Every structure is written in structure tokens, then in C-alpha cells.
Amino acid sequence: MDTLKFPLRFDTDKNLVKLKEGTDGYIKQLLAMCILTEPFILPLTPDFGVADPTFSVVPIPQLLIAANKYIPEIEIVDIDSVTEETSGTVNVRFTYRK
Numbered sequence: 001m002d003t004l005k006f007p008l009r010f011d012t013d014k015n016l017v018k019l020k021e022g023t024d025g026y027i028k029q030l031l032a033m034c035i036l037t038e039p040f041i042l043p044l045t046p047d048f049g050v051a052d053p054t055f056s057v058v059p060i061p062q063l064l065i066a067a068n069k070y071i072p073e074i075e076i077v078d079i080d081s082v083t084e085e086t087s088g089t090v091n092v093r094f095t096y097r098k
Contacts, residue, residue, distance in 0.1 A: 002020055058079075058080060075096060076094060
């Protein structure tokens, strides 16, 4: 099954770009959506997501719980978050196995 890639883009044939289920890009997008979604935003899955990490660090324990529940096809082996001092951007790196 394919899913739309976010942000939405079109390929050279003017079709929406999609990701194949189970690919690294698909898993990356699911993990990113988990980080970008705050709990209680989605009425049908109120515990999906993590607390807003805008002014703090990514809540890794909360992220692990959400990932284990909503992305059961992977096992997260390691999470590393690094803040870039020049921009203040937080990069989160995941190591996982399928």
C-alpha cells in the first residue's frame, strides 16, 4: 500500500509523490509525524504524538511509547537528538530494525 509523501509534491508526470509501505522513507515520515503531532489533537487516536518539543528537548520516552504502539513493524534501537547551535534546530536520528 502506498501513502502520500508530506509535504505534498508532484513528480515529473504530475502525479502526487507516494511512499511505499515499509520503506525507509515511509518509516521516516511516520516517525516525523509522531514528533510533529501533539497528543489529543487526533480525536480517534488521542495518545498519538508527543508533547511539543519547540522550546525543549524531544521527549524520548513518550516518543518510544508512541512508536511502539503505532509503528509496530519496527523496533527502535537507538535515538539521538542533536541541537545545531547556529540555527537552534534539533535533529533527531533513529536507528531501528524491521
